[in-house]
Amino acid sequence: MGDKVTGYTAMSRSEELVPRVYDAPVLKADEVRVAVTHCGICGSDLQAVDDTYQVFDFPFVPGHEVVGIIREVGDGMAGQGLREVRALPAGAAAAVSGSGG
Numbered sequence: 195m196g197d198k199v200t201g202y203t204a205m206s207r208s209e210e211l212v213p214r215v216y217d218a219p220v221l222k223a224d225e226v227r228v229a230v231t232h233c234g235i236c237g238s239d240l241q242a243v244d245d246t247y248q249v250f251d252f253p254f255v256p257g258h259e260v261v262g263i264i265r266e267v268g269d270g271m272a273g274q275g276l277r278e279v280r281a282l283p284a285g286a287a288a289a290v291s292g293s294g295g
């Protein structure tokens with residue numbers, strides 16, 4: 195059995211976030227697995243939980259601005275514009291932000 199992840203989850207639109215445990219997804223070649231130690235919640239996340247634009251599926255785990263520890267780096271990171279991430283070893287601290295906020 196694979197790793198488990200706990201995410202504070204909106205089970206449906208505009209619901210209060212509750213802790214939910216699920217299987218960690220298989221790491222793809224162009225992804226980095228980060229054990230999140232801190233997570234910000236911004237206006238974009240609130241719009242997502244409220245599904246303001248009706249584009250999200252639920253259950254939904256908000257939070258796209260995080261700080262944590264790199265646990266794994268995908269094999270295909272080179273050439274993806276993420277070389278600086280690939281240069282960090284597992285165990286390094288990382289701050290990550292999505293493009294939306």
Ligand SMILES: [Zn+2]
Nearest residue numbers: 236238294295
């Ligand atoms: Zn944001």
